[in-house]
Amino acid sequence: MRTFRKGGVHPQENKLTNDCIIENFPLPNKAVVFVSQHLGSPSLPVVKKGDRVRTGQLLAKIDGFICANTHSPYTGTISKIDLAEDFTGYKKMAFYIDVEENDEWEEGIDNSEDLVEQIKLSSEEIIEKIKQMGIVGLGGAAFPTHVKYMIPEGKKAEYLIVNAVECEPYLTSDYRLMQEKIKECFIGIEILKKALKVDKALIGIEKNKPDAINSFTLMAKNYKGIEVVGLKTKYPQGAEKQLIYALTKREVPSGKLPIDVGCVVNNIGTVQAVYSAVQKNQPLISNVLTLTGKNVKQRKNLLVRVGTPINSIIEYCGGLPEDTGKIISGGPMMGKAITELSAPTVKTTSSILIMSKKESSRKEETPCLRCGKCIDACPMGLEPVHIAQLAENRLWEETEKNAAMDCIECGCCLFTCPAGRPLLDLLRISKNQVATLRRQRAQR
Amino acid sequence: MSIIFYSVLVLVLTGVIAAVILFFVAKKFNVIEDPRIDVVCEILPGANCGGCGFAGCRALAEKIVNDNSLDNLFCPVGGKDIMQQVASYMNLEAEETQPKVAVVRCFGGKENTKQRVRYEGVRDCLYADMTFSSEGGCPNACLALGSCVKVCPFDAIRMDETTSLPKIDEDKCVACGICEKTCPRKVIEIRNKGIKNRKVFVGCVNKEKGALAKKNCEVSCIGCGKCQKACSFDAIVVENNLAYIDYNKCKLCRKCVNECPTGAIKEMNFPPKKENTQVEIKEIA
Secondary structure, eight states: OBOOSSOOBOOOOOOTTTTOOEEEOOOOSEEEEESOOSSSSOOEEOSOTTOEEOBTOEEEEOOSSSOOOEEOSSOEEEEEEEEEEOTTSOEEEEEEEEEOSSOOBOTTOOOSSOOOOOOOSOHHHHHHHHHHTTOBOTTTTOOBHHHHHSOOTTOOOOEEEEEOOOOSSSOOHHHHHHHHSHHHHHHHHHHHHHHHTOSEEEEEEETTOHHHHHHHHHHHTTSSSEEEEEEOOOBTTTSHHHHHHHHHOOOOOTTOOGGGGTEEEEEHHHHHHHHHHHHHOOOSOEEEEEEEOTTOSSOEEEEEETTOBHHHHHHHTTOOOTTEEEEEESOTTTOEEOOOTTOBOOTTOOEEEEEEHHHHOOOOOOOOOOOOHHHHHOTTOOOHHHHHHHHHTTOHHHHHHTTGGGOOOOOHHHHHOTTOOOHHHHHHHHHHHHHHHHHHHHHO | OHHHHHHHHHHHHHHHHHHHHHHHHHHHTOOOOOHHHHHHHHHSOOOOOOTTSSSSHHHHHHHHHHHTOOTTOOOTTTHHHHHHHHHHHHTOOOOOOOOEEEEEOOOOSTTTBOOOOOOOSOSOHHHHHHHOSOTTSOTTSOOOSOHHHHHOTTOOEEEETTTTEEEEOTTTOOOOOHHHHHOTTOOEEEEEOOGGGOEEEEOOOOOSOHHHHHHHBTTOOOOOOHHHHHOSSSOEEEETTEEEEOTTTOOOOOHHHHHOSSOOEEEESOOOOHHHHHHHHHHHO
16 A cells, blocks of 8 residues: 655544534624735735625735735625734734625626536636635645646646545545535546646545545546545655655655656645636635534534634534633644634634643653654654754754754654653744744845 | 883884974964963953854954954953953953843733633743744733743843743843843843943833733733833833833933833832832821
8 A cells, every 4th residue: 555655653533523514604793804824925905994895805915926815705894904813822914804694796706506517718827717716725834826836947747646635633624525526626636637737647545535535536437647546544644745755656855846756736625626716716715624522512514714713613513612621723733722712714724623631731741762763753754853952952053954944844753752752842943943044044 | 021122112213203293293384373362361251151242252352352453342241340451451442331231021920911821832932932922912922931041151040930930130140142132032132230230121022002912911011102201311212012211311210110001111129219118108007
């Protein structure tokens, strides 16, 4: 069975919401939509305070190379444009919208359920459309998708890789999307193949989703050049570089991008969003979100509009259980703790995970045993123990020499450490500091 | 016997040859160093803290001797006296500098903020700063994880358990500035030590609008500008909803301390006011 070359861990899967059909979440009364919801330079607002906006209307436009549009997920009035807290407690510019009950869609948006199969647009037009509709990578990083498709000169894409692995425990939003919108996913893949001008597409799915593998394999027979590959259930199978190796046996060199080995990787959620954008003119204004946790009363997969307050979603699912220890946005391995419950969701909020005190508490920190388990577990072949030690002594240049920047922050080292050392935290600091160092060097 | 004789002979010969080679090599590659560098290095305190901006004391001594000037060069550890000694040895004039000390510009400890979340990650302010705002919710507050305590080479910073904020021992602090560089939120500032260690400063670095800042912390600066109006020496500037007292202009009159509605401006090391004691006595009576 295909898998990545080294490292990885096997956390408990806990896919508790596998059978929950995606429900539409009701519109909130008031919503907060961040101006920029992507990685890169901030977008430029194009609406003013007091304007009435319709669903799908452009709120903020692209301002820079790595940037994305933001659209209004609601019909309503913009009460103010001001700073709002995101879930980390830091404040960012956002639109405050008073939402009207009935959606009034912007002209040109096809909001029906009909399937549009024929792809009319040319390659360039598709990429332009993706750019206009504000599609970002829904795998978690929120990297603007159209930038991936602007392939630099001298490089050529050979494979389109679709990431349908969903290796994080608990998360099922992608799985449900694959089950319920399978046709849309396949048309999306066809669109992206045309945009990239490639004839081979590989879909990677973990073996713990046999239904998805079966239905996708059956479906792939109707399409040319799409191959479905079952992958070993192992975390982090869905990390970009690991997935490329598992599917093509190509290794992305340190500091290089997937395009350097002829691959472009997109999440299955992004593929479905591309279908909606290109075929139906729908901008990215909603995403599928899993609300889960062992003690949660009603676990659900929900289709939530961007900008919905997180606490209203938790209320909808029966409120917070009593012994809540931590609430996490994203999966348990890579997600970030939510410190502010009134914060709104963003384009990439794929899960709200409510963990009990026992489940979420950290191991007590003891001195390093020098057992080397973290080195075995690291899928990038780094030495987390060594880098962490350097980081504790604030030797940032040394951490750079030890390839701290290659860390993908998957958290395998922290997961496996028997001494409970905060390895991932220290690696993240190193990455941050090395990035600052490099910026300083570039300025000089 | 002969074995001992030969071995001694061989060793002596090798020694002599090596000495001759070394003698010529040393002559050939002789490094001519200004002898004054050693003397200046002797005068400097030898803490190698890097507070002067150079790698260590010797690097500073080299710079002083090679440039033959003391412009913008100052050893914070040694202070005025040491610089005077260096200056008299080098026949230069030392710049007039005020002694300095580090101050913590945040009073939002346990007592003045409400804990909203609990941080469990690595005990390092750098990581906490990347992860979230702060336990009280203020995005500029002291994170109270003690990174400054760890880096201080003079053991001058301690975490105060009642306030959960770092406390600076002014006798030990030499204003080397390492804590200022380390603090990810720029809460620590190096300021003039002041006459008899007396200081007046704004204990807040929050640049949010007044209402937002006040929501999270009772002693935050809300940028109302009252202190600016009260100041007779133009020492206070309010910018981005935050007041800042220029320590070079401040005459320690303490008008602003009384004006501040939140108590974000604090006086340090002043003798207790007479009026206050009288009021207290009255109340008791």
